[in-house]
Amino acid sequence: MIQNRHQLDQLIEPVGDYAAGWGVYQYNRVKGTVLTHDGSNTMWYTRVWMAPNIDRAYMMVMNAAFKDSSKSATICDQVISELIKIDQEQ
Structure with a gap:
């Protein structure tokens, strides 16, 4: 469990486009860094985006997987x- 900002910073400190199991990307709509992680058991698929800035x-879960x-x-x-986009319109 992440309990403070320092722990989060250590977790998301990227080495290239990878940070402790998370993909690291830049996305203007969230003002910078996006951390992504995926999971599947071949019957479902989940993707999480964290936008610390x-x-x-955000999480998307599909009850099926390609x-x-x-x-x-x-x-x-x-x-x-x-x-x-919807979140930022509010």
Whole structure:
């Protein structure tokens, strides 16, 4: 469990595009860094985006998964992008 900002900073300190199991990307809509992580058991697929610069996390869960996991990831990314857009309109 992350209990303070220092622990979070250590967890998300990237080495290239990877940080302790999380993908590290830049995304203008969330003002910088996005950390992503995926999981599946081949019957479902989950993708999480953490956006520390705006104090938000987004999760998309599909009750199905494609054999080519990049298709599942793309769908999840599209939905999460829409969630971010809706969140920022408020």
